Amino acid sequence: MRKRIYWLLPDLGSARRTMDELLLARVTEHHIHFVAREGAAMDGLHPANVLQTSDLVEAAQAGALIGSGLGAAGGVAAAFAFDPGSPAALVIGIAAVGAMLGTWSSSMIGSSTPSRRLKRFERAVDDGQYLLIVDVPRTRVSQIEALLQRTHPEARFEGMEPNVPAFP
Incomplete structure (x- = not known):
């Protein structure tokens, strides 16, 4: 079982560094997703797809x-x-x-309805922040949270979901 963790990052540079650190911590790219406002640069990031951004x-x-x-x-x-x-x-x-x-x-x-889970992040994303959605095994949640808190003081932890849907 996995837990889904949400973090808000202030800019593209911070998001890229976070992506690199998660990959070095052996979190696969398949489990790392970013959401940004429409038209924002997503170079070097793994964007969330319709399974993460819709209902x-x-x-x-x-x-x-x-x-x-x-x-x-x-x-x-x-x-x-x-x-x-x-x-x-x-x-x-x-x-x-x-x-x-x-x-x-x-x-x-x-598929055409925005996700109710991401509704609370709309304002921050519209203001130019990047939303990180990372799915980690339950046994690694505290390790990944500690890594992100230590290396990214500019980031804001926004909570976690206890149950991650099976296939998105």
Whole structure:
């Protein structure tokens, strides 16, 4: 399991130095993400992608849940209406189709919705600061925090999330 740590850095130079220090501390680039205002220089940084900056994952999960529930309800109604040979297979099949359609349609909406987790950083990012999002194993959280506090007094620790989504 990993924890997601947030730091605000004042400028591009500080962000680059932080990136280099995290790489030297053996945090892989795949787990280091930066968010900056639109049009800001991101040379030498690993920018956050749509999985970190939108509500895509949460929307897809909600869509799967709602779609499968509605599909199951539709499957039960269809089983009563058509008297199929295997009502359980019909209910499961329609629930699966509902889950797929719900996931697809909700993820389309979620990918265009800014992340609720990053909402609190909007003002700082708009003012030109760089947001560092780093996912570290639970056993290394205190080590990485101490490294950043020691080497970057200009940076501001902004908290952590206890649970990092599985794939972003």
